Amino acid sequence: MIITKSLENKLRKFAKLAVKTGVNIQPGQMLIVNASVDAKEFATMVAEEAYLAGAGYVDVQFSESNISKLHYKYASDKYLLDVPEWSIQKLHYWMDEKAARLSISSPNPEAFKGVDPARMAKASKAAAPKTSFFRKFSMASGSQWSIVAWPNPVWAKKVFPEKEENEAMEALMDAILYASRVTSDNDPVLEWKEHTTRLDEHSKLLNNYHFKTLKFKNSAGTNLSIDLVENHIWAGGAEVSLNGFVFAPNIPTEEVFTMPHANGVNGRVVATLPLNYNGKLIEEFYLDFKDGEVVAYGAKKEEETLKQLLEMDEGAKRLGEVALISHDSPISNLNILFYNTLFDENASCHLALGNAYTMNIKDGNELPEEELIKQGYNKSMVHVDFMFGSADMEIDGITYDGNIIPVFRKGNFVF
Amino acid sequence: MIITKSLENKLRKFAKLAVKTGVNIQPGQMLIVNASVDAKEFATMVAEEAYLAGAGYVDVQFSESNISKLHYKYASDKYLLDVPEWSIQKLHYWMDEKAARLSISSPNPEAFKGVDPARMAKASKAAAPKTSFFRKFSMASGSQWSIVAWPNPVWAKKVFPEKEENEAMEALMDAILYASRVTSDNDPVLEWKEHTTRLDEHSKLLNNYHFKTLKFKNSAGTNLSIDLVENHIWAGGAEVSLNGFVFAPNIPTEEVFTMPHANGVNGRVVATLPLNYNGKLIEEFYLDFKDGEVVAYGAKKEEETLKQLLEMDEGAKRLGEVALISHDSPISNLNILFYNTLFDENASCHLALGNAYTMNIKDGNELPEEELIKQGYNKSMVHVDFMFGSADMEIDGITYDGNIIPVFRKGNFVF
Numbered sequence: 128m129i130i131t132k133s134l135e136n137k138l139r140k141f142a143k144l145a146v147k148t149g150v151n152i153q154p155g156q157m158l159i160v161n162a163s164v165d166a167k168e169f170a171t172m173v174a175e176e177a178y179l180a181g182a183g184y185v186d187v188q189f190s191e192s193n194i195s196k197l198h199y200k201y202a203s204d205k206y207l208l209d210v211p212e213w214s215i216q217k218l219h220y221w222m223d224e225k226a227a228r229l230s231i232s233s234p235n236p237e238a239f240k241g242v243d244p245a246r247m248a249k250a251s252k253a254a255a256p257k258t259s260f261f262r263k264f265s266m267a268s269g270s271q272w273s274i275v276a277w278p279n280p281v282w283a284k285k286v287f288p289e290k291e292e293n294e295a296m297e298a299l300m301d302a303i304l305y306a307s308r309v310t311s312d313n314d315p316v317l318e319w320k321e322h323t324t325r326l327d328e329h330s331k332l333l334n335n336y337h338f339k340t341l342k343f344k345n346s347a348g349t350n351l352s353i354d355l356v357e358n359h360i361w362a363g364g365a366e367v368s369l370n371g372f373v374f375a376p377n378i379p380t381e382e383v384f385t386m387p388h389a390n391g392v393n394g395r396v397v398a399t400l401p402l403n404y405n406g407k408l409i410e411e412f413y414l415d416f417k418d419g420e421v422v423a424y425g426a427k428k429e430e431e432t433l434k435q436l437l438e439m440d441e442g443a444k445r446l447g448e449v450a451l452i453s454h455d456s457p458i459s460n461l462n463i464l465f466y467n468t469l470f471d472e473n474a475s476c477h478l479a480l481g482n483a484y485t486m487n488i489k490d491g492n493e494l495p496e497e498e499l500i501k502q503g504y505n506k507s508m509v510h511v512d513f514m515f516g517s518a519d520m521e522i523d524g525i526t527y528d529g530n531i532i533p534v535f536r537k538g539n540f541v542f
Numbered sequence: 543m544i545i546t547k548s549l550e551n552k553l554r555k556f557a558k559l560a561v562k563t564g565v566n567i568q569p570g571q572m573l574i575v576n577a578s579v580d581a582k583e584f585a586t587m588v589a590e591e592a593y594l595a596g597a598g599y600v601d602v603q604f605s606e607s608n609i610s611k612l613h614y615k616y617a618s619d620k621y622l623l624d625v626p627e628w629s630i631q632k633l634h635y636w637m638d639e640k641a642a643r644l645s646i647s648s649p650n651p652e653a654f655k656g657v658d659p660a661r662m663a664k665a666s667k668a669a670a671p672k673t674s675f676f677r678k679f680s681m682a683s684g685s686q687w688s689i690v691a692w693p694n695p696v697w698a699k700k701v702f703p704e705k706e707e708n709e710a711m712e713a714l715m716d717a718i719l720y721a722s723r724v725t726s727d728n729d730p731v732l733e734w735k736e737h738t739t740r741l742d743e744h745s746k747l748l749n750n751y752h753f754k755t756l757k758f759k760n761s762a763g764t765n766l767s768i769d770l771v772e773n774h775i776w777a778g779g780a781e782v783s784l785n786g787f788v789f790a791p792n793i794p795t796e797e798v799f800t801m802p803h804a805n806g807v808n809g810r811v812v813a814t815l816p817l818n819y820n821g822k823l824i825e826e827f828y829l830d831f832k833d834g835e836v837v838a839y840g841a842k843k844e845e846e847t848l849k850q851l852l853e854m855d856e857g858a859k860r861l862g863e864v865a866l867i868s869h870d871s872p873i874s875n876l877n878i879l880f881y882n883t884l885f886d887e888n889a890s891c892h893l894a895l896g897n898a899y900t901m902n903i904k905d906g907n908e909l910p911e912e913e914l915i916k917q918g919y920n921k922s923m924v925h926v927d928f929m930f931g932s933a934d935m936e937i938d939g940i941t942y943d944g945n946i947i948p949v950f951r952k953g954n955f956v957f
Contacts, residue, residue: 157621164582183620189604190604194586194589211632213635214632217628217629
């Protein structure tokens, strides 16, 4: 991919967006950037913009997916399963310094093709207990963090199989920038301020309504009623880190989302986009729910894969997330399947089969799990999003005193 | 630079050479590779070849010179001068594991243009005492290490200013491979075995002769007598690491070298290639020695720079190294000025003004400095190589009992 003057101009804005809106870097703060070597020019721009915004230090950690693959394939068990002390100390150092973290993610859907999954699992399992302290810190947003995307040839050809590699790369780059609200004539930082404010307002409004139930209906065949847990919290847009700074964990993001009641879902949902699960594409499928559980289902393609997913465990048959996305958003307007959650989950209203987020219920990070389950929290080892939004989606919210409030009309928020 | 099938074939051999001859990786051993992001394809090949040769783990550490430049330019003093504990622990881990180290060096002669040298010096000074233990380990070859080269556009344009950037890159890539003895139809690992054996034999022969003096003469105007220190050692070709493995620290290497007596150099040396010092090119220069010291000199270009060099300190006026290189070597046949010591010092017989190597004198790593100086060791803060070899260089060795032994005839070793 050749970086033309016009693309460079947009990438410069994208870098500013990542640094100012994404991690909201603070004067003197350390920034850790994870980047593929393929994104070296963009990573350099990010480093420069971070310094210009006052960063005290930018540490760019480059990786090469082919080298990671060789590692899983050939490294001796001694080194594959080892987590050297210095690497743990490094994580502690980042925590102590409250370093911000930015991931320039360039997912290669075939990165680990041909690698024994058992060896990969063994490596993760060996590392997990030694690095869990850092995962906890990250998931609780101990400091600001964000993810932006970068194209690579394999991913680009998957999204645009009919194009030549170079054209596919350019098309995916364009799509990423458009979806991230970076255009040649806007100020994306400003636009994101408005955008996340809008998402925050939607969350606030929805929290104020304190709906008991959401009812979904469209011409695709969805006719679904979802009870929310009583103490549910709507989230979306910007977050605040424990060190006190507003940041945007995902670029792009379009969703506001909350927790369905594990036993309170009834009716039929018809998917409006294929679901990519374990490398298989489940197409034109529906699920019928009764008291929270999937009791019937069908798919035109890969029904067997859908079956495997639903049978992963008890929680895989129930919902863990309901997310509302206006149909008129940059991502859904693109009408592209990205084969990547960062994008696809933001293209359309979606549900997730499987585990719920504790942040979507009051005191969710403190209450014991049994108490959460009693309140309607769904527990599972999977969390799989699927899209069911459409241009004619109608959503009503039913309050505890029986009022019916229009939430979506013709695919978009009414407020 | 496009990696064609034919180039890929050569790079694959180059990678094998780096892994097998350069660091001579051992089964189960860890290999640390330092590489520029620009060398990502080659670094990936090196990782693969290392694993295929039995490496236990290959850790490729990528860097981007533009990001390093931003670091020196903008990092806060707090982070610029900090050497975090984890990074010191990492070096200890490498030492404990006796990891081999390979540097894929891609020197950009303008990498730090515009950076305040005082800030760079401050950073090195802050780091030096904390990492000196590792420098010691490296310089004593505690484990195997090697350097190979990789082109970059700025370096390529410096070497081939008349060519377009892409052509210059290809030409420099070709020159690096040719100089490293990698061709489309040879087995470079085998060729290097013969090559380093030849260098070892030269060293051994020269050590056996135990010359008192070397006399140099050619049509360029050199007429120079160099006494060697009595306990001098000729080195060159392969080395043996403290962990017991033969390795080739420099790819390419053509030299055998030893220690002149700081007070025993007399006559005139005329340089046959320009000398790149501090970014200035000193051309067509000569030096007149008396009892080891430069007593007169002249240069057609940059005589003032030559003066500055000679006046750096007392030792800068005396020799610290004499190196013999057959005129008929791949590098000198290329007849290219690389502006890079890894290549240029191997193109021609050379001398170095300034500090001598302790490895070139018996017990040099153990004896106190005063004792070394008494034996003729030269001490200086500089060590600057310059080329004086030619196609008609004649060298005689004079033994302690007055025998005259021909060493070079018509620019090449006679034995």
